[in-house]
Amino acid sequence: MQNNDPTRFSYEEIAKLVRPGSRVLDLGCGSGELLLMLQQERQCKGRGVDIEEDMVLGCIRKGLSVFQGNLDEGLKDFPSKSYDYVILNQTLQMLQDPVFLLKEMLRVGRHLIxxxxxxxxxxxxxxxxxxxxxxxxxxxxxxxHNTPNIHFCTRKDFRQLCGELGLRIADEICLNEQGKPLHIGRDLLATQVCMLLEEK
Known part of the structure; x- marks a missing residue:
């Protein structure tokens, strides 16, 4: 189901960052709603990855190509530069080693979201x-004590990490508490941050 929480990025907003006809790898894809939208509305060819069996089955029921895997183990089953976009949607802060996965995403994809x-x-x-x-x-x-978030990250932290990893921020969208895009005060007022990244 499409996410209707105004403080979260809608799939439409994420889809706008993806060129039509691209090859897309959606990491932590859930039951595949974003991937399905990209296929239907942006004519993308895509594949999803999720660790949860019920999510994988949900993707299969939608006719999506999906791989059951643990993102903390990397993307060893995917060849270098095999995708135009690799998407990590609301999962970065839940990873054991986010830097490792970002490097793997950069190896596999030309652009990261x-x-x-x-x-x-x-x-x-x-x-x-x-x-x-x-x-x-x-x-x-x-x-x-029960949060799935194990690495707390601010917008400023992530921008700094992008510099250390040699990632250029090609586009950035920040949302405030009302779900409206922000153009000033992003570090203090953004509840959510979305970045389109590519190698410098």
Whole structure:
């Protein structure tokens, strides 16, 4: 089902970053809604990867090509530069070694699309500073002890990492709490960040 949460990137927004007719690898693809949209509306040829068996079966029921695999083990089954775009949607912060996977994505794809929650959002900073607790709100609904997020990353952190890895930020979209694109105050006011990356 399409994501209707205004604080999250819609599949339409992500699809706009993908050229029609491209080869796409969707990592952590879930039950395949984004991949299906890319095939139907952008005429892409795609494949998904997910670790959950029920998600893989959901993709198969939609007629999608899917591979069951653990992203923490990398992309060893995919040849270098075999895809035009490799997408990592809301999964970066859940990986054991995000740098390893980003390098693997760069090996396999010509362009990367990565989106993630901005843990540097003003509300998160305020909760930690004034209440002395780990952030928990509508954008980060988990408690510290049951969150799937194991690597907390701000927009500024990720931009710095891109420089260290030799990645150029070709495009960037940031959303505020109302789901509207931001053009100023992105480090403080963005709840979500989406970047189109390519090798320098």
């Amino acid at each position: 990565v989106n993630f929650p901005n843990f540097g959002h003003l509300r998160n900073r305020s909760q930690l500073m004034f209440r002395g607790i780990m952030p928990r709100n509508k954008n980060l609904p988990y408690s510290w």
